[in-house]
Amino acid sequence: MELERSHTEVISLDQLFSLIDGNIIDPVKDGLFYSRSWFNVIEKTYGFKINAAIHSITNNYLIFALVENNLGKKLISLPFSDYIDYEKVDSDSEAEILTYLEKCYPNYSLLIKTNQEVNKIKWGRPIKVAVYHKILLNPDSNTTNIHSNSFIRGVKKAKKNGLKIEMSHSLSSLEEFYEMNATYRIQKFNKVPQPYGFFKNIYNEFISKRNGFVMKAKYNERTIASALILSHCNNLYYKFGCSNPEFLKLRPNNLIFSELTNYAIENRFNTVDLGLSGIGDEYEGLRRFKESMGGTSYNITYLGKNSEYYPNKSTENFNLFIDHLIEEILRSQDSKKIKKLSSVVYPYFV
Numbered sequence: 001m002e003l004e005r006s007h008t009e010v011i012s013l014d015q016l017f018s019l020i021d022g023n024i025i026d027p028v029k030d031g032l033f034y035s036r037s038w039f040n041v042i043e044k045t046y047g048f049k050i051n052a053a054i055h056s057i058t059n060n061y062l063i064f065a066l067v068e069n070n071l072g073k074k075l076i077s078l079p080f081s082d083y084i085d086y087e088k089v090d091s092d093s094e095a096e097i098l099t100y101l102e103k104c105y106p107n108y109s110l111l112i113k114t115n116q117e118v119n120k121i122k123w124g125r126p127i128k129v130a131v132y133h134k135i136l137l138n139p140d141s142n143t144t145n146i147h148s149n150s151f152i153r154g155v156k157k158a159k160k161n162g163l164k165i166e167m168s169h170s171l172s173s174l175e176e177f178y179e180m181n182a183t184y185r186i187q188k189f190n191k192v193p194q195p196y197g198f199f200k201n202i203y204n205e206f207i208s209k210r211n212g213f214v215m216k217a218k219y220n221e222r223t224i225a226s227a228l229i230l231s232h233c234n235n236l237y238y239k240f241g242c243s244n245p246e247f248l249k250l251r252p253n254n255l256i257f258s259e260l261t262n263y264a265i266e267n268r269f270n271t272v273d274l275g276l277s278g279i280g281d282e283y284e285g286l287r288r289f290k291e292s293m294g295g296t297s298y299n300i301t302y303l304g305k306n307s308e309y310y311p312n313k314s315t316e317n318f319n320l321f322i323d324h325l326i327e328e329i330l331r332s333q334d335s336k337k338i339k340k341l342s343s344v345v346y347p348y349f350v
Contacts, residue, residue, distance in 0.1 A: 007056045007093075008100035013039060016052040016061060025059040032232040032273070033081035034063060037205040042079060045198045046347045050078075053101055058093040064101065066108070067350050070318040071311035073108045075101060079350040080194075082132055082276040083300045086116040095122035102305060109310035111350075112303040124303035131287065133274040133295030137264055146261060146294035154254030158217070161250045163224075165259045166216045173214040174203045177226045177242070182338055184242035192329050195343035199228070202239075206230050215260060217252035225252035229260065236264050237273045257293045276300065322348055 017036060019025045032038055039050055048065040055061065063084075064077040077084055086094065094116075102110060112124065115132070135146060147155075182193035206212035212230035216223045224247035228240040238260070243252060264272050274290045277283050291297065311319065322345055329341045 006096070006100045008053055008097050009056065010051050010053050010101075010104065013050055013052060013063070016054065016063070019054075025054070025061070031083075031085040032230060032235070032237050033078060033084055035232050037211070037232075038081070039063070040205050041198065041201045042081075044201045045195065046079065048079060048347075053097045055093040055097055058090050060090055060093045060097065062094070062097050062101070062112075065350075066105075067310075067347075069348060071315045071348060072309050073105070074111060074310045074350060075105050075108045076111045076350055077113065080198075081113070083113045083115045086114045091116065091120045091122050098123040098303075107306075107309055109307050110303075110305045114301050114303060115298055116301070118299070118301055121301065121303065124305050126301050127304040127307070128302035129279055130276050130300040130302070131279060131297045132276050132300055133287075133290040133297055135261060135264075135272040135274065135294045136296060137261075137270060137272065147258065148292040148294075151254060151258075151289075151292040154251040155258040158251040158255035162219065163250060163252055163255050164218045165255060166218055167263075168214045168216065169207055169210060170214075171203060171208075173216065174199060174207060174228075176216075176223060177214050177228055177240075179335060180223065180226055180244070181240060181242040182335070182342075184244075186330055186338075188245065190330060192326055192342050192345060192349075193338065195346050196339040197343055198346075202228070202230070215256055217256050219247060219250060219252070224250065225256060227256050227260070231269070234269055235271045235273060236260070236269050238275050253289075254293075261293070 013036075020027050027034075042048060042065065043050055048067055050063060050065045052061050052063045062077055064075050065079050067074040067076060067079065098110070098112065110124070111127075114121065118126065137146075178193075178196055178199050181199075185191045185193045202212070207214070207230075211232065212228070215227045215229055217225040225243040226241065227238055230237045230239050238257075241253070241256075261272060274293075274295045277287050277290065287297070325341055325345050329338055329345070332338050332341070
């Protein structure tokens with residue numbers, strides 16, 4: 001394909017990181033979702049082809065995955081990632097990169113998740129908005145001036161109820177988290193859980209290397225809430241969490257996040273990223289809870305083009321097949337069956 005003269009080219013991830021390692025370009029995006037370990041998790045779990053587009057003048061770059069399946073073709077930055085940090089990126093070169101990719105992949109739907117301010121965006125159209133929360137820390141801070149009074153009351157209640165916090169790097173704790181998380185998502189949200197292989201790859205890439213841990217709230221030696229925490233570039237990320245609804249009145253999550261903040265301060269982390277939340281009314285309680293523990297809200301804007309290509313018009317029968325598998329998963333009480341079926345359907349949820 002012949003393209004108009006451009007300052008942008010598509011390169012492999014290996015080429016990109018060679019440029020970064022050789023100090024030829026700066027790692028302008030230093031968040032978890034642009035880390036090599038996170039790319040390894042996505043590639044090993046789902047097999048998506050991940051490349052980078054780089055601007056030769058500014059050295060700004062965009063990392064993206066190509067998703068090709070029975071529903072169509074999609075270019076997405078990035079699947080199963082909350083957002084990509086664009087705050088340090090020049091908006092003109094970003095728009096040039098995206099315009100170049102649009103021409104390179106004319107039959108693909110394009111989806112970009114950005115935390116850049118909407119008035120700076122010069123490509124695509126906003127199709128969805130979400131938020132994420134961060135607790136901003138400094139070495140002299142303490143939890144009493146971060147958390148709200150209502151949050152602290154929940155922490156005191158959890159301690160009075162005898163709850164204890166345990167941090168673990170063991171595979172068995174990861175497996176315990178997976179089982180609880182799968183049950184939690186099916187029973188509370190009627191949604192399919194991420195496949196076990198996804199969490200196993202997170203364990204291999206992060207937790208086994210001490211770049212993350214499982215944090216558990218325990219009541220009488222029983223785990224009643226659990227969180228998967230990852231670390232990258234002196235920041236902690238609360239990536240996944242789940243609870244046993246029977247024990248929520250004991251306030252296990254208040255204790256988990258209180259101890260997580262204490263751990264972050266004691267180990268001189270810069271931030272605790274509390275993850276993505278929807279902006280609908282059904283997520284109001286979650287947003288309020290994150291703000292009660294000191295989280296500051298930031299926007300995530302989903303930009304898109306060519307949405308008519310994914311899913312395409314000839315995928316009706318395949319959609320019915322996927323819907324049938326989802327029904328099987330949601331009805332299933334068999335852990336092995338859930339693991340197998342979720343690994344089949346989840347790649348289609350990007």
